[in-house]
Amino acid sequence: MNKSVPLGADLSRALFAADLVEGLSAAPKATPPKWFYDAEGSRLFGEITRLPEYYPTRTETALLRRIGPEIARAVGPDRSVVEFGSGSADKAALLLAALNRPAGYVCVEIDPGAARATAAEVARRFPGLPTRGVAGDFTNLKAQPAAAHATHRLGFFPGSTIGNFDPPEAATLLSDMREHLGRGAQLLLGVDLVKDAATLEAAYDDAAGVTAAFNLNLLVRANRELGAGFDLDAFAHEARWNAEASRIEMHLRALQPTSATIDGESFRFAPGETIHTESSYKYTPEGVAALAERGGWRTKQLWTDPKGWFALALLGA
Ligand SMILES: C[S@@+](CC[C@H](N)C(=O)[O-])C[C@H]1O[C@@H](n2cnc3c(N)ncnc32)[C@H](O)[C@@H]1O
Known part of the structure; x- marks a missing residue:
């Protein structure tokens, strides 16, 4: 019963190019x-999720496994699950196994291969589940078909x-999700919590260099899909904790003067200049509840692991 919806036109090369042109035209540069x-x-x-330094996946997975029965009780039976940005099927499988008579599963995922693979894996593990x-x-x-099933x-x-x-933006996103999910919806939200800077920075700058490769892959993709001509040796991965903003920032730092061209627009990078490629905001449990409220949700229950490193919050519309 697994069905994959083809890639929408909104995910075209043109959008990638437009986002990069806009981001690299800004000061500071950010994508x-x-x-x-x-x-x-x-x-x-x-x-990355299997690296020793990357605690979030292990911590959230263990928490999900432990509180599965509590989630099931709080959520109630016959729920249709809609996952946003699934990556793999692992966490969905844990959730679906815990729930009482799940009614269906949909994932909305930007990587078409991952969307297909996750849906196929869930279908394999839960025969008969739409x-x-x-x-x-x-x-x-708004461009997505309304969530199906229930x-x-x-x-x-x-x-x-x-x-x-x-x-x-996070509050707006939560509000859009509430609208998309419809009446009587709930949302199980996983959020990484504030902790010491060394642990946070190591998680985004691992010894094996996998996160560095992940960050640089943005330029590899821009070269392949947009012919941008980034010199990959001219950029280095950087991860820093910005305590004031409560976020880890990932950057690509230019090591020498260099340039790239996208859709006829040329971008120059001075030595030391960075492209801010990702923020990962870290919250307190109170901050999670406040964010949920700004998105129009009410926090019904919030669980953390024993170290207080990661939170799962069950929100009600
Ligand atoms: C940080 S990873 C998390 C993956 C997985 N949910 C997990 O818990 O390990 C983000 C995931 O969301 C997807 N993603 C990122 N931005 C997205 C977007 N705007 N729309 C849909 N999927 C997105 C990525 O492809 C990736 O699978």
């Missing part, structure tokens, strides 16, 4: 993180992907 996730970006992210992989952008939910939907937004958005 949206969603363009990391071509097939190679998704593969590298999968590798399953659909939508290759689409969850920041543009009226009482459970949104699932794990991985602290919400942290990639500046707080006002």
Whole structure:
């Protein structure tokens, strides 16, 4: 019963080019993180989740496993799950196994290969469950077909992907999700919490250099898809904790004067200049509840792991 919806026109090369042109024209230069996730970006992210330094996946997965029965009780039976930015099927499978008579599963995922693979894997693990992989952008939910199957939907937004958005954008995104999910919706939201800077910085700058490869893959993709001509040896990966903004920032720092061209527009980089490629905001539990409220949700329950490193919040519309 697994059905994949083809890639929408909104995910075209033209949008990638337009986002890069806009981001590289800004001061300071910054690009949206969603363009990391071509097939190679998704593969590298999968590798990141298994790194010793990358605590978020392990911590959230263990928490989900532990509180599964509590989530099931709080959520109620016959829920249709809509996952935003699934990556792999692992967390969805844990959630679906815990829920009482899940009614269906949809993932909205920007990497078409990952959308297909996740839906197929969920269908394989849960025979008979209506399953659909939508290759689409969850920041543009109005362009997506309305979530199918049941009226009482459970949104699932794990991985602290919400942290990639500046707080006002994050609140808007949560509000759009509420509208998309419809009446009686709930949302299970995974959020990484504030902790010591060394742990945070190591998670985004691992010893094996996988996160560096993930960051640089943005330029590899721009060269392949847009013929941008970035000199890959002229940029280095950087991860820093910005305590004031409560976020990890990933940058690509120019090591020498260099340039690239996209759609006839030329961009110059001075030595030391950076492209800010991703933010990962870290919240306190109170901050999670306040963000949810700004997005029009009410926090019904919030769980953390024993170290207080990661939170799962169940929100009600
Ligand atoms: C940080 S990873 C998290 C993956 C997985 N949910 C987890 O918990 O490990 C973000 C995921 O969201 C997807 N993604 C990022 N931006 C997106 C967007 N705007 N629309 C849809 N999917 C997006 C990426 O392709 C990737 O699979």
